[in-house]
Amino acid sequence: METRANHVWVGIVFLALLAAAAVFFVWLARLGNANQKEYDIFFQQSVGGLATGSSVDFAGVPVGQVSQISLWETDPEYVRVRIRVQDSVPILVGTTASISFSFTGVSTLNLDGARRGAEPITCETTACPEGVPTIPTAGGAIDEILSSAPLLLQRLATLTDRLTRVLDDDNQESISGILANTNRMSAELAAASPQIQATLTELQATLAQSTETLAAFEDTLESVDQLVENDGQALSADLRATLQSARVASDALAATLQNAEPMTRQLSEQTLPAANATLRDLRRTSETLRNLTDTIEAEGAGSLLGARPLPDYEP
Numbered sequence: 001m002e003t004r005a006n007h008v009w010v011g012i013v014f015l016a017l018l019a020a021a022a023v024f025f026v027w028l029a030r031l032g033n034a035n036q037k038e039y040d041i042f043f044q045q046s047v048g049g050l051a052t053g054s055s056v057d058f059a060g061v062p063v064g065q066v067s068q069i070s071l072w073e074t075d076p077e078y079v080r081v082r083i084r085v086q087d088s089v090p091i092l093v094g095t096t097a098s099i100s101f102s103f104t105g106v107s108t109l110n111l112d113g114a115r116r117g118a119e120p121i122t123c124e125t126t127a128c129p130e131g132v133p134t135i136p137t138a139g140g141a142i143d144e145i146l147s148s149a150p151l152l153l154q155r156l157a158t159l160t161d162r163l164t165r166v167l168d169d170d171n172q173e174s175i176s177g178i179l180a181n182t183n184r185m186s187a188e189l190a191a192a193s194p195q196i197q198a199t200l201t202e203l204q205a206t207l208a209q210s211t212e213t214l215a216a217f218e219d220t221l222e223s224v225d226q227l228v229e230n231d232g233q234a235l236s237a238d239l240r241a242t243l244q245s246a247r248v249a250s251d252a253l254a255a256t257l258q259n260a261e262p263m264t265r266q267l268s269e270q271t272l273p274a275a276n277a278t279l280r281d282l283r284r285t286s287e288t289l290r291n292l293t294d295t296i297e298a299e300g301a302g303s304l305l306g307a308r309p310l311p312d313y314e315p
Helices: 002-033 141-147 149-166 169-191 193-299
Strands: 036-043 055-058 061-071 079-086 096-100 108-112
Touching: 055 079, 079 108, 169 193
Parallel strands: 055 108
Antiparallel strands: 036 079, 055 061, 061 079, 096 108
16 A cells, blocks of 8 residues: 555656646746747738748848738638747838748748838737737839749740740741741842942042041031121122112212203204204205206206196097
């Protein structure tokens, strides 16, 4: 009986020590968590590689770990990740969370984006659907690539199929013909290179002559400008004097015509009619003298003294 009683006491003491150790470890765990804060992060994409106990880094510095990962019961499209970080970490408004995937299969949750002077993330500054503050997510380039991997694979398969259709036997023959034509054109271009070089040389010479011609034309324009600038005032003065002389001569001619107008009127109204009458009288006198001369020549001078004989009358 005594031996059995000793065994019972030993078992009771062992269980008591085991319970005390459990309580001690729980106390230590709570003591360790006393200086930590909890936050929830809701991811809409896959969180593969992230597990309970994964490291949580802030700007590359380890500050905590993942304490829980589960589908969000309110909306199964989201994965709820609860983290615990040190109380001294500045989880401020503007801080975002992202997952850094690794090819080794172990992922890290990164926090970044805090701004100096911002308010801490609490249930007063952000939503708390599960009783703790929520840190918004910020998808990185790798996250976008991984989330769009199925679409990329589908497009890659479509591209491969189209390339297969393009590079069939018929199209390969066409491509070969195109390459052959290209080679022939390249050979012809190489053969024509001397002519092209000569043409370019001639073109350069023509351009040089054009440059010289333009330079000469510019010199001529400068000479004209200098002539106008230097002799323009003298030419203008001479032209002004000539115009003044022409104006004086014009005024004198107008005065002369004005004075000659009465004489012209008298000449046209009196002198010219009298002269015309005199000319008519002279013309009649000349005709009379011509007739008289003709008579003297035909009948003699006696015809002027005697009467003209009458013609013979026959009964």
